[in-house]
Amino acid sequence: MSLNEEVDLLRRIPLFSNIEPSKLKLLAFASERLTFREGTELCRQGDVGDSAYIIIEGSVGIVVSTPNGDARVAEARENDIVGEIAILCDVPRTATVVADRDVEVLKISKELFFRMVEEFPRMAVEIMRELATRLERTTGQLTRTLNS
C-alpha cells in the first residue's frame, strides 16, 4: 500500500478524522500494521503491556479469566482502540484480546501513543470519550448485577 493510500485509510478512522494529512503521514510511518489470524491473541491478561491497537478490520473479543473459567465481557470492532489501559495505568494487561476472525490492526507503541495525545488533543478527547463511555456502561452493569 502506498503512503497516500495508508493516509486515506487512517483518515477514515474517526479517532484521526480531525488530524491533518501531513501529520497522518508521520503516524503511518511510526505505527506498525499487523494481522492476527482468527483465534490468536492480540494480548494476554497479566502480561506487561507496551502498546495499544486500533482495529482497522475485523473484530475481537475481550476475555477475562475468572475462578470459574474464562468470561467474554465485551467486543471491539473496526475503529475501536484496545489495550490502552495497560499503557495509561502502567498495570499488566487487564484482559485477553482474541481475534474473532482475521483482524487487521495498527499497533501503537506506548511512546507513540503519548506523542500522539500531546500532538493531537482531539484524539485525546476521543479516547477520553471512549473510556468514559465504557466506564459508564460497566458501572451500569455492576449496579444492575448488585441489584439482581
Add this chain to the structure above:
Amino acid sequence: MSLNEEVDLLRRIPLFSNIEPSKLKLLAFASERLTFREGTELCRQGDVGDSAYIIIEGSVGIVVSTPNGDARVAEARENDIVGEIAILCDVPRTATVVADRDVEVLKISKELFFRMVEEFPRMAVEIMRELATRLERTTGQLTRTLNS
C-alpha cells in the same frame, strides 16, 4: 484570595502541576470556586451535566439510585475530578455526588474543560489515566461480583 495565591493553590493540584503559571492564571479567571455544605448535592443523577468539579478540599460520596434504594459506589477527595463523564459523553449525570462534609471545588464548565484539554495535553493524559484506573477497578469489581 489574591490571584497569585489562587495560582499557587492550583499548582498543588497534580492535574495542573505541569502547567505554566501564566496559563494557570487564565484557569483561575475562567473557573468558578464554590463551596458545598455537608450533605448537599454537587449534582444529581439524571440531570443534564454542563460542568465538572475538581475537589480542592473535603470529600464527596458517589451515589447511584437502584430499585433497592440508593447505593454509595465510590468516594472522591482532594485533587480528584468528578462529573466529567456527563460532559464527555453527552449523557445525563450517571450518579449523584454528595458532600460528605463542607467541600470546596473548582467548577469547570464544559467549554472550559475542552479548552483546557486542547491547551494542556498533559492534563488530558492525567484525566485519561484517571478514567482508565476507574474502568479497571470497576471491571474488576464486576468480574468478582459475577463470580461470587
